[in-house]
Amino acid sequence: MTLAVDKPQSQPAPRRGGRWIDDWRPEEPAFWAATGAKVARRNLVVSILSEHIGFSIWSLWSVFVLFLGPRYGLDPAQKFLLTSAPTLVGAVLRLPYTFAVATFGGRNWTIFSALLLLVPTVFAGIVLEPGVSFTTLLIAASVAxxxxxxxxSSMANINAFYPQRLKGWALGINAGGGNIGVAAVQLVGLLVLATAGAAHPRLIVLIYLPLIVVAALLAAIYMDNLTHAANDRRAMRDVIKDGHAWVMSLLYIGTFGSFIGFGFAFGQVLQVQFKADFDTPVKAAYLTFLGPLLGSLIRPVGGLLADRFGGSRVTFWNFVAMALGAGTVLLASRQHSLPLFVTGFVFLFLFSGLGNGSTYKMIPAIFKAKHPDDEREARRLATALIGVAGAVGAAGGVLVNLAFRQSFLTYKTGDGAYVAFIAFYALCGVVTWAVYRRRSPRRLPEV
Known part of the structure; x- marks a missing residue:
């Protein structure tokens, strides 16, 4: 069966079988009002669920490290590596995942990628027991x-479904709903720690196995593939030659890299820096979910603000706020003030989430401004940049964890990392202003 929406007589015959939509014109108001919005919304809802579960599995080891007590024989530096490994692997995989949507179809790839989450989940359930080697744990964490x-893949797919005027909102809510998976798995970990205790991390695995299967089934039933999102193998090559690709990748390190890096590391940072206050894992777990939850919920707001005021304006002020947040954390660390420390980190999570939404709005806006009369070319390059920036930004999460690891090894506190974060956010703010806000004949409009 081939699914077509308001297909005109001039359309060519569909190229493939299955649930493929061959006619998709979201920029046309009549088409969008009649059928496009309903189809796009259905795909968005299921996409959010699948991405949410993906984020949870990606973040599993930020929770598992809280269960790895003295019987596992791991030091804090090794635990930071266990949270860095899945971050790095996820960053690398974002490039092929972006183009998998165009090659196999958004629906088809969502089904496959959801079922693939069974592998790291089952693997973790098998190896998590005292006496297991650090190498085995590192491999299991990497597979996650x-x-x-x-x-x-989810962002590339949703980008193709929505018109330019709604991309900020759609991409923001899609990403925000997925990002909540970080907080959700930490809440699950808290529930297990508070009820069953630190000796039963496998209960988390048992909770997520059926959810993975449900996500795959819903994708099979309710999602669609778009024929017009044809794979262009030159898109990646073309986009990396554009200077905006590297500017946006840098900015995304500052927003998403911070969000995912802090989300993975926050629980460990609390336990290492405030040992007296967090002498048991469950005490740290009470706070670790808060930042990722707020950062995820506010992400769609970043997209909405970018739709209203422009992505570059929101992003610039966002980096100013992040630098102030990191400064607050540094001050709290030096004064050993836990309330101020948590407040500063909550601000970092909030503004990293807000910046996630605004930077992703900037990506399609950049190529819309550069190719105002060629919608297909603008979409082609925006999709490719979503993959590049997403991969580089996720790698920023690795840098966050490594910065914490090195700072604690060198200074016994996270102060060195906090100073580095302040400097980096200042750099991102200056770059945003210089490229997208400064008055210049070369400045792109409406970014």
Missing amino acids: GVGGGNFA
Whole structure:
């Protein structure tokens, strides 16, 4: 069966079988009002669920490290590596996942990528027991990186469904709903720690196995593939030659890299820096979910603000706020003030989430401004950049964890990392202003 929406007589015969939509014109108001909005919304809802589960599996080891007590024989530096490994693998996988949507179809790839999450989940359930080697744990953590790839394919798919005027909102809510998976798995971990205790991490696995299957089934039933999102193998090559690709990748390190890096590391940072206050894992777990939850919920707001005021304006002020947040954390660390420390980190999570939404709005806006009369070319390059920026930005999460690891090894506190974060956010703010806000004949309009 081939699915077509308001297909005119001039359309060519469909190229493939299955649930493929061969006529998709979201920029045309009549088409969008009649059928497009309903179809796009249905795909968005299921996409959010699948991406949410992917984020949860990607973040599993930020929770598992709280269960790895003295019987596992791991030091804090090794635990930071266990959270860095899935971040790095997820970052690398985001590039092929972006183009998998165009090659296999958004619906088809969502089904496959959801079922693939069974592998790291089952693997973790098998190896998590005292006496297991650090190498085995590192391999199991690395395999969980497949969950990080789901974000790129989901965003590329939803980008193709929505018109330019709604992309900020659609991409923001899609990403925000997925990002909540970080907080959700930490809440699940808290529930298990508070009820069953630190000796039963496998209960988390048992909770997520059926959810993975449900996500795959819903994708099979309710999602569609878009024929017009044809794979262009030159898109990646073309987009990396554009200077905006590297500017946006840098900015995305500052927003999403911070969000995912802090989400993975926050629980460990609390336990290492405030040992007296968090002498048991469950005490740290009470706070670890808060930042990722707020950062995820506010992400669609970043997209909406970018739709209203422009992505570059929101992003610039967002980096100013992030630098102030990191400064607050540094001050709290030096004064050993837990309330101020948590407040500063909550601000970092909030503004990293807000910036996630605004930077993703900037990507399609950049190529719309560069190719105002060629919608297909603008979409082709925007989709490719979503993959590139998503991969580089996720790699920023690795840098966050490595910065914490090195800072604690060198200074016994996270102060060195906090200073580095302040400097980086200042750099991102200056770059945003210089490229997209400064008055210049070369400045792109409406970004």
